[in-house]
Amino acid sequence: MTNLVEMRGIEKRFPGVHALKAVQFDLRPGEVHALMGENGAGKSTLMKIMSGIYPRDGGEMLVDGRPVTPDGPRAAQELGIGIIHQELSLMNDLTAAQNVLIGREPRRSFGRLDEAALNAKTAEIFASLNLKMDPRTQVSTQTIARQQLIEIAKALSYKPRVLIMDEPTAALNDAEINELFKVIEMLKADGVGIVYISHRMDEIKRIADRVTILRDGAYIDTVQAADTPLSKIIQLMVGREVTQSAPVIPDSTASPVALEVRNLSRGHEVRDVSFDLRKGEILGFAGLMGAGRTEVARIIFGADPRDDGEILIDGQPVDIRSPNAAVQAGIGYLSEDRKHFGLAVDMTVRANIAMADLGRFTGPMGVLNEAAMEDTAKDYIQRLGIRTPSDMQDVRLLSGGNQQKVVIAKWLLRDCDILIFDEPTRGIDIGAKSEIYALLEDLAAQGRAIIVISSELPEVMRLSHRIAVMCEGRLTGILPGGAATTQEHIMELATRRGSALVDAEGQQ
Amino acid sequence: MTTTTQDAPASPLARIIAAGTHQRVLAFASLIVLLIGFSIASPNFMQTSNMIAILQATSVNGVLAIAVTLVIITGGIDLSVGTMMTFCAVITGVVLTYMGMPLMLGVVAAVLTGAFCGACSGTFVAKMAIPPFIATLGMMLILKGLSLVISGTRPIYFNDTPGFSEISRGSLIGEVLPSLPIPNGVLILFIVAAVAAYILNRTVLGRYCFALGSNEESVRLSGVNTDRWKIVIYALSGAIVGIAGLLIASRLNSAQPALGLGYELEAIAAVVIGGTSLSGGRGSILGSLIGALIMAVLTNGLRVLSVAQEWQTVVTGAIIILAVYADMMRRNKTS
Numbered sequence: 001m002t003n004l005v006e007m008r009g010i011e012k013r014f015p016g017v018h019a020l021k022a023v024q025f026d027l028r029p030g031e032v033h034a035l036m037g038e039n040g041a042g043k044s045t046l047m048k049i050m051s052g053i054y055p056r057d058g059g060e061m062l063v064d065g066r067p068v069t070p071d072g073p074r075a076a077q078e079l080g081i082g083i084i085h086q087e088l089s090l091m092n093d094l095t096a097a098q099n100v101l102i103g104r105e106p107r108r109s110f111g112r113l114d115e116a117a118l119n120a121k122t123a124e125i126f127a128s129l130n131l132k133m134d135p136r137t138q139v140s141t142q143t144i145a146r147q148q149l150i151e152i153a154k155a156l157s158y159k160p161r162v163l164i165m166d167e168p169t170a171a172l173n174d175a176e177i178n179e180l181f182k183v184i185e186m187l188k189a190d191g192v193g194i195v196y197i198s199h200r201m202d203e204i205k206r207i208a209d210r211v212t213i214l215r216d217g218a219y220i221d222t223v224q225a226a227d228t229p230l231s232k233i234i235q236l237m238v239g240r241e242v243t244q245s246a247p248v249i250p251d252s253t254a255s256p257v258a259l260e261v262r263n264l265s266r267g268h269e270v271r272d273v274s275f276d277l278r279k280g281e282i283l284g285f286a287g288l289m290g291a292g293r294t295e296v297a298r299i300i301f302g303a304d305p306r307d308d309g310e311i312l313i314d315g316q317p318v319d320i321r322s323p324n325a326a327v328q329a330g331i332g333y334l335s336e337d338r339k340h341f342g343l344a345v346d347m348t349v350r351a352n353i354a355m356a357d358l359g360r361f362t363g364p365m366g367v368l369n370e371a372a373m374e375d376t377a378k379d380y381i382q383r384l385g386i387r388t389p390s391d392m393q394d395v396r397l398l399s400g401g402n403q404q405k406v407v408i409a410k411w412l413l414r415d416c417d418i419l420i421f422d423e424p425t426r427g428i429d430i431g432a433k434s435e436i437y438a439l440l441e442d443l444a445a446q447g448r449a450i451i452v453i454s455s456e457l458p459e460v461m462r463l464s465h466r467i468a469v470m471c472e473g474r475l476t477g478i479l480p481g482g483a484a485t486t487q488e489h490i491m492e493l494a495t496r497r498g499s500a501l502v503d504a505e506g507q508q
Numbered sequence: 509m510t511t512t513t514q515d516a517p518a519s520p521l522a523r524i525i526a527a528g529t530h531q532r533v534l535a536f537a538s539l540i541v542l543l544i545g546f547s548i549a550s551p552n553f554m555q556t557s558n559m560i561a562i563l564q565a566t567s568v569n570g571v572l573a574i575a576v577t578l579v580i581i582t583g584g585i586d587l588s589v590g591t592m593m594t595f596c597a598v599i600t601g602v603v604l605t606y607m608g609m610p611l612m613l614g615v616v617a618a619v620l621t622g623a624f625c626g627a628c629s630g631t632f633v634a635k636m637a638i639p640p641f642i643a644t645l646g647m648m649l650i651l652k653g654l655s656l657v658i659s660g661t662r663p664i665y666f667n668d669t670p671g672f673s674e675i676s677r678g679s680l681i682g683e684v685l686p687s688l689p690i691p692n693g694v695l696i697l698f699i700v701a702a703v704a705a706y707i708l709n710r711t712v713l714g715r716y717c718f719a720l721g722s723n724e725e726s727v728r729l730s731g732v733n734t735d736r737w738k739i740v741i742y743a744l745s746g747a748i749v750g751i752a753g754l755l756i757a758s759r760l761n762s763a764q765p766a767l768g769l770g771y772e773l774e775a776i777a778a779v780v781i782g783g784t785s786l787s788g789g790r791g792s793i794l795g796s797l798i799g800a801l802i803m804a805v806l807t808n809g810l811r812v813l814s815v816a817q818e819w820q821t822v823v824t825g826a827i828i829i830l831a832v833y834a835d836m837m838r839r840n841k842t843s
Binding site: 053072073074077085089090091092093094098102103105107110111112113115154 | 710711712713714715718719721722723725726727728729730731732733789790
């Protein structure tokens with residue numbers, strides 16, 4: 001059987017990173033080929049090369065046996081290659097139909113649009129997806145899950161022969177995933193080749209025919225999904241035997257409550273959320289994209305106003321209306337986007353650490369005490385194990401993990417008793433991850449109260465003493481940490497809501 | 509108008525009051541309130557001659573506001589429309605007065621000059637990736653300088669082209685309906701508005717204006733040649749600025765090379781009052797038209813009430829801040 005797509009010896013370099021090293025990949029008609037690997041393994045980069053978004057630096061790509069070099073998304077579309085992007089990339093101000101057929105609007109003479117044909121064509125695509133939605137619906141009024149379905153409809157509208165799905169189910173619930181899998185089966189029957197990227201192991205077993213594994217930008221192996229145990233796939237992904245170590249959970253039930261949140265609400269994003277957090281405890285927050293975890297953190301930190309609810313620190317009600325007030329009250333928030341909000345990357349490690357509390361290094365007349373800043377910076381570099389040639393190194397030259405440690409140092413300097421970590425290990429390699437984990441456990445052992453928000457379930461399960469799960473703004477449950485709680489328990493709570501498909505029927 | 513509601517709107521009225529149009533309704537209501545307020549305060553205000561004066565005063569700013577609306581909806585900004593308008597007028601002066609060409613060629617020259625200047629700005633923004641604020645700031649100064657150089661810093665008069673002043677000051681409507689001598693400048697404003705609104709809402713070009721302002725990367729990844737469309741949009745906007753150049757030159761019967769700075773801010777103010785989002789993706793021609801009318805009514809009404817001109821500027825500034833604040837409040841509530 002000839003391959004639909006074949007990629008051989010693909011090379012890609014970004015400044016400072018060798019992202020793909022002689023990677024190979026092939027796709028046959030009518031198969032689902034899963035592409036697996038940890039974050040940063042190069043899956044998305046390889047698919048962006050296949051779909052013409054990035055040029056390749058080396059290697060060759062064949063479609064139907066003919067060498068091709070798609071030089072843009074349109075060229076790839078003409079080859080029949082479509083992609084559903086991981087992050088939602090819809091135009092919120094336009095309607096569903098206008099999004100689905102962007103760039104291919106039915107036109108009449110003089111560039112006039114045929115809006116009726118546009119809506120009719122989109123309605124047809126929605127019907128084939130079993131999606132009940134008015135094509136004239138404005139995208140911004142839709143939930144994340146329904147936006148994801150619009151995105152899928154958009155990719156299908158190109159009638160692709162190759163369809164790349166980059167984590168298509170990240171925001172979908174079970175009913176919607178079943179619906180999507182039916183569509184995938186239909187496409188398979190039509191001879192469409194599907195590249196499927198997902199972190200959910202159960203999905204791989206359900207729909208994949210073959211699995212290709214990448215690790216650190218290199219090709220590892222391609223195996224048959226049916227007769228390869230999951231543990232084998234995980235081992236290939238990680239490069240070693242993984243034993244999921246359950247955390248040692250200290251008994252913190254006797255320690256005082258540091259933070260209490262009662263009936264917190266803000267619009268549709270956060271609905272009636274209540275929980276408490278004890279000193280020395282790590283409370284994990286799990287949930288799908290858009291479940292409202294970051295929103296809860298931002299309200300507690302005073303970055304967003306709340307409509308309703310109470311926050312108590314050490315049993316005292318506090319009225320936090322700004323991040324500044326939150327810091328005064330001893331709350332630290334480490335945002336998921338370090339580079340935007342957490343660090344001045346063009347400044348030195350010393351300057352970044354000292355910035356958190358410049359007042360203590362300021363002498364009379366506003367002169368900064370460099371010697372004191374140096375001592376403090378060196379102290380934290382040593383205590384947190386920040387790998388940097390000196391405290392005068394620019395932060396942008398450090399690795400992701402060490403940058404994250406600089407952010408942590410900043411908040412420790414401010415003596416925060418309550419620390420909220422939002423995606424603390426995003427973009428950090430595995431070795432550095434375990435160091436960050438150890439650091440968080442250390443901080444908890446010192447009596448600090450810690451909230452960890454993470455989209456990676458293994459991370460939440462590895463760290464948390466208790467696990468709070470959110471879905472569509474509601475706190476759907478708090479599970480105990482440790483081996484008793486499985487991924488399935490968490491996913492069940494994270495998807496405990498009405499199906500978008502059923503909702504739509506209710507509306508009609 | 510595209511419908512912004514979730515279900516098919518029940519009636520045209522429901523469509524007008526649909527979510528996306530609140531700011532426009534608010535602006536329209538403000539306009540009515542201003543008109544009623546001023547007519548109670550002064551009996552002279554509501555006279556036909558004064559109404560026509562207000563419309564005439566709106567025409568140039570209105571056309572400029574329409575031009576800049578297109579660019580703002582893409583998420584850009586155009587600071588050069590004021591001096592570009594003057595530059596188009598100067599080129600028309602060169603063609604008609606210096607070269608003695610027929611009137612029609614002067615009109616074509618103004619529009620083409622504007623389109624060319626717009627295409628240049630669009631190229632700087634799209635191909636050279638210069639932020640629109642900087643690219644059009646540069647264009648603003650280049651065109652101001654060129655106007656002065658080409659004209660030798662002296663006004664160019666159109667005394668040899670008798671029909672020229674009719675473009676703005678004549679009245680085709682008045683010939684048919686002598687009781688309603690609405691000047692041609694106003695007629696042109698409304699024609700430009702109607703055409704621009706049609707383009708924005710019913711053509712591919714308009715669709716890409718909104719799409720670019722909403723999520724440019726997504727449009728690019730959908731295989732659309734975003735650079736080319738951006739250049740086309742800036743060029744169309746420039747062509748409309750060329751029409752504004754004709755209007756002002758016709759009204760003054762001369763191209764005044766020193767004029768122009770400050771018009772861009774008045775136009776942007778009208779757009780903002782009309783509810784077009786400066787972050788792109790949302791806006792309307794009707795809104796900008798209402799915004800320009802509000803500014804003209806305010807200036808005229810305060811003058812009728814003998815309020816000092818200095819205070820008129822203060823009031824305009826306050827209105828801009830109020831209008832945007834009202835819009836932010838509404839958006840925070842709905843999101």
